[in-house]
Amino acid sequence: MTAKPHLYALGAIVVLGLLAAFGLHEAVVLDLVFTLLLYAVLGQSWNWISGYAGNISFGHAIFFGCGAYASALCVTHGLSPWLAIPAGALAAAALALVTGFPTLGLRGHYFSIATIAVAALVETFARTTPWLGKANGFELPIASGWAALQFPQKGPYVVLALVLFAAVQLATIALERSRLGYYLRALRANHAAAASVGIDERRCKLIAFAWSAMMASAAGVLYAQYTLFIDPPSTLALAISIDIALIGVVGGIGTLWGPAAGALVYVVLAKAVALRFGGAGKGYDLVIYGAIICLIAALRPYGIVGTIVDALRRRRGAVA
Amino acid sequence: MSALLEVRGLAKRFGSLRALDGVDLDVAGGSLTGLIGPNGAGKSTAFACIAGAEKPSAGSVCFRGREIAGTAYHRVAALGIGRTYQLVQTFADMTVLEAVTTGALLRRPRLRDAVAHAEEVLAFVGLSEKRYRLGRALTIADKKRLEVARALATEPALLLLDEVMAGLTPAECRDAVDLLRRILARGVTVLMVEHVMEVLMPIAEHVVVIAAGKTIFSGTAADAVRDAAVLAAYLGSPLEHGEIAGHAP
Numbered sequence: 001m002t003a004k005p006h007l008y009a010l011g012a013i014v015v016l017g018l019l020a021a022f023g024l025h026e027a028v029v030l031d032l033v034f035t036l037l038l039y040a041v042l043g044q045s046w047n048w049i050s051g052y053a054g055n056i057s058f059g060h061a062i063f064f065g066c067g068a069y070a071s072a073l074c075v076t077h078g079l080s081p082w083l084a085i086p087a088g089a090l091a092a093a094a095l096a097l098v099t100g101f102p103t104l105g106l107r108g109h110y111f112s113i114a115t116i117a118v119a120a121l122v123e124t125f126a127r128t129t130p131w132l133g134k135a136n137g138f139e140l141p142i143a144s145g146w147a148a149l150q151f152p153q154k155g156p157y158v159v160l161a162l163v164l165f166a167a168v169q170l171a172t173i174a175l176e177r178s179r180l181g182y183y184l185r186a187l188r189a190n191h192a193a194a195a196s197v198g199i200d201e202r203r204c205k206l207i208a209f210a211w212s213a214m215m216a217s218a219a220g221v222l223y224a225q226y227t228l229f230i231d232p233p234s235t236l237a238l239a240i241s242i243d244i245a246l247i248g249v250v251g252g253i254g255t256l257w258g259p260a261a262g263a264l265v266y267v268v269l270a271k272a273v274a275l276r277f278g279g280a281g282k283g284y285d286l287v288i289y290g291a292i293i294c295l296i297a298a299l300r301p302y303g304i305v306g307t308i309v310d311a312l313r314r315r316r317g318a319v320a
Numbered sequence: 321m322s323a324l325l326e327v328r329g330l331a332k333r334f335g336s337l338r339a340l341d342g343v344d345l346d347v348a349g350g351s352l353t354g355l356i357g358p359n360g361a362g363k364s365t366a367f368a369c370i371a372g373a374e375k376p377s378a379g380s381v382c383f384r385g386r387e388i389a390g391t392a393y394h395r396v397a398a399l400g401i402g403r404t405y406q407l408v409q410t411f412a413d414m415t416v417l418e419a420v421t422t423g424a425l426l427r428r429p430r431l432r433d434a435v436a437h438a439e440e441v442l443a444f445v446g447l448s449e450k451r452y453r454l455g456r457a458l459t460i461a462d463k464k465r466l467e468v469a470r471a472l473a474t475e476p477a478l479l480l481l482d483e484v485m486a487g488l489t490p491a492e493c494r495d496a497v498d499l500l501r502r503i504l505a506r507g508v509t510v511l512m513v514e515h516v517m518e519v520l521m522p523i524a525e526h527v528v529v530i531a532a533g534k535t536i537f538s539g540t541a542a543d544a545v546r547d548a549a550v551l552a553a554y555l556g557s558p559l560e561h562g563e564i565a566g567h568a569p
């Protein structure tokens with residue numbers, strides 16, 4: 001299977017994104033594009049451990065939060081926000097390893113439960129710890145320029161989000177063509193058979209989880225620099241973890257473009273409901289979203305992209 | 321002649337059930353050894369303990385002169401023991417090629433090399449035409465063939481085959497025997513569980529019989545069907561078509 005079509009598609013998205021970043025000046029539209037890209041990154045991050053490896057995480061917001069808080073801490077302590085990228089990644093990977101080490105080799109739902117528990121713990125910790133801003137969170141001091149990773153317009157943020165999205169998609173294309181990618185899919189399909197061909201379940205899944213956490217953290221850094229305000233509800237809450245999981249499931253778990261498709265559905269739906277019902281519509285999008293998920297679960301467990309892939313494979317299988 | 325695999329006093333308890341209670345067996349390098357016994361004798365459990373899927377309760381498993389009892393499942397595979405399952409365990413949503421490539425990745429970390437090796441193994445077992453089929457869409461005979469291919473792709477020194485011919489038509493069985501011979505010719509040592517004695521007689525140099533978790537016989541297939549203890553063990557259980565008693569002189 002060649003990667004070329006995927007690379008062309010990614011290239012097209014990057015070009016479109018750049019055109020939007022430099023050509024459009026409507027803040028609302030750029031905000032939508034930025035949000036879409038960020039959600040696509042978060043969905044893909046979740047997809048690594050929950051889609052490809054098949055261990056559902058319900059606590060992904062904390063990795064996003066690691067990046068956001070790293071950013072806030074760096075900036076408020078007079079350090080470069082660029083430092084938050086490695087620092088947040090380190091913290092996120094450490095959290096992932098601590099959560100995954102005891103649970104990723106076990107059968108059953110221990111891993112999913114552990115992600116919820118650790119996420120609740122981390123959120124409470126942030127809420128009550130003075131140096132993490134307690135419930136108030138952080139307001140980032142205003143600055144401008146690439147060194148400060150802050151910009152008066154939204155265009156540069158879209159460019160940054162685009163870079164992150166492209167990097168994450170490229171990493172996933174590489175994953176699908178790597179030993180790790182094959183091993184994760186094999187483990188998801190049949191862990192016993194996977195072990196019989198020499199696959200170390202815990203090792204593979206820990207690696208995937210650590211990468212997954214670091215991607216989410218990078219999105220968190222960008223988010224903090226964009227909104228310039230973070231607090232537990234906006235970065236660590238269970239609701240965000242659920243949103244990330246929903247995006248991953250709707251698009252199609254374990255597929256390259258699933259998270260992007262899921263993010264598109266999610267963002268468009270949320271926006272449409274907000275436009276149609278205004279503030280009173282809060283929650284309607286979730287209802288519609290829930291209905292879509294039920295539909296997908298009933299008809300096709302593989303989501304939007306999974307269904308397309310399946311159809312393509314069937315055609316090729318019939319020919320071969 | 322030193323044995324590739326030496327099992328001594330292997331025991332496995334599931335709660336109060338003694339599934340294995342003193343299994344001894346030797347497999348000489350380059351040979352095909354048959355493992356037979358009545359239903360529930362513990363053959364599959366013995367395979368699981370040798371391969372590392374289950375931890376033995378007691379006993380030793382010596383592979384290439386090295387004690388491996390209790391070693392993690394995936395490590396045993398890396399040491400050179402491949403296996404198939406009595407009830408096939410396919411990677412359902414992988415294509416045939418992807419599944420065999422997964423096996424090949426054990427010794428060839430680069431995907432390109434692994435795919436090339438998988439293609440070679442698929443040609444060897446005769447599954448090349450079905451390389452883009454999904455594992456779950458295969459017939460039972462092809463699923464068993466796929467399991468053999470997946471295990472072979474890890475380039476094992478010893479291959480454990482658990483009833484790979486059960487449920488196959490006579491024609492499919494002949495193909496499978498032919499494949500077995502070619503596997504041996506490739507230099508892979510085989511230990512196989514098989515119910516149909518007609519199949520085992522001409523190809524197994526050596527036969528080990530277990531009953532109720534114990535080794536009760538070890539020798540040539542021709543001697544096995546004359547052995548009093550073996551006959552008693554089989555007569556004590558419901559006979560199946562083609563089983564050992566049918567060949568008693």
Ligand SMILES: Nc1ncnc2c1ncn2[C@@H]1O[C@H](COP(=O)(O)OP(=O)(O)OP(=O)(O)O)[C@@H](O)[C@H]1O
Nearest residue numbers: 334337339357358359360361362363364365366406
């Ligand atoms: N995981 C397990 N837990 C509990 N009991 C088990 C387990 N696996 C096997 N047993 C029991 O151990 C005994 C031996 O089973 P095993 O499958 O090894 O026999 P077998 O010789 O392979 O039989 P068959 O010819 O039917 O395949 C049986 O009584 C079986 O019920």
Ligand SMILES: [Mg+2]
Nearest residue numbers: 363364365406
């Ligand atoms: Mg059995």
